[in-house]
Amino acid sequence: MLDECQPQRRRLELHLLRGLCRVSQDAYRASSLEVTRVAFTHDGRYLVTASGDAVRQNIPGEVGLWDRATGRQVFLFKNHTGAVIDLSVSPDDAWIASASRTADWLKAFRQGKNTPASPSGEVFVWKRDGTGMPRKLEGCYGSVSFSSDGGRLAAAGLDNTIKLWETKTWSEPVILRPPSAKREADWPRVSHP
Numbered sequence: 001m002l003d004e005c006q007p008q009r010r011r012l013e014l015h016l017l018r019g020l021c022r023v024s025q026d027a028y029r030a031s032s033l034e035v036t037r038v039a040f041t042h043d044g045r046y047l048v049t050a051s052g053d054a055v056r057q058n059i060p061g062e063v064g065l066w067d068r069a070t071g072r073q074v075f076l077f078k079n080h081t082g083a084v085i086d087l088s089v090s091p092d093d094a095w096i097a098s099a100s101r102t103a104d105w106l107k108a109f110r111q112g113k114n115t116p117a118s119p120s121g122e123v124f125v126w127k128r129d130g131t132g133m134p135r136k137l138e139g140c141y142g143s144v145s146f147s148s149d150g151g152r153l154a155a156a157g158l159d160n161t162i163k164l165w166e167t168k169t170w171s172e173p174v175i176l177r178p179p180s181a182k183r184e185a186d187w188p189r190v191s192h193p
Contacts, residue, residue: 033061036085041093041128044068048096052083063087063098065128075130082121086143089128091150095167097125099141099155123155125167135170139163 037050047068052061061084065075082102089096101121123141126134141155146167153165163173 033059033083036061036083037087039087039089041089042091043093046074046093046128048087048089050084050087050098052080052085052100059083061085061100063096063124065096065130075128077124077126077130077134079124079134079136080122086141088145088153090146090167091148094128095125095146095150096128097123097144097146097153097155099123099144101142101158121158123153125153137163137165137173 033051033053035049035051039048040046041048045068047066049064049066050061051064053059059082060078061080061082063077063080063084064073065077066072067074077098080098080100082100084098084100087096087098099121100123121139121141123137123139123144124134125137126132137155139155139157141157141163143156145154146152147154151167153167155163155165157163160178162176164176165171165173
């Protein structure tokens with residue numbers, strides 16, 4: 001419609017309209033699934049996306065690595081068995097950890113249940129450049145995070161525990177559990193004068 005206007009009357013409006021219609025270079029079509037998390041590498045060169053189906057978490061999720069300068073996907077990681085619900089980038093940008101959960105909420109709802117049968121999941125730790133085999137850490141986790149020095153990876157479990165792995169050795173994790181709930185009978189007695 002603006003193209004039909006006389007040239008002297010369409011300067012600012014046409015410029016603004018074309019600017020509004022222009023697609024940003026930073027717009028990505030990350031996945032056909034719901035994008036559940038995004039994170040930048042610390043140097044800002046890459047964007048990491050996590051995807052999955054929030055309702056039917058038994059559908060395998062994906063983790064994508066995007067080059068911000070070109071807008072192209074550099075790597076697509078498809079080893080998760082369920083929806084990828086969280087991710088973390090190591091401080092040196094060398095590693096990416098992603099957590100997934102497998103639970104079919106839709107099936108549970110159709111069966112009249114409030115929760116799906118025992119959800120499961122895993123954490124994968126993989127090199128940002130996509131080389132080598134990823135490390136798989138079993139368990140059902142809700143979130144993952146690298147420590148600020150990159151020496152540890154923490155994963156919060158759905159069983160109310162936190163597991164801490166030393167990233168140099170990946171030996172058996174330290175497991176943090178919540179303190180036991182105190183019963184009223186165990187509380188100290190306070191006497192009033």
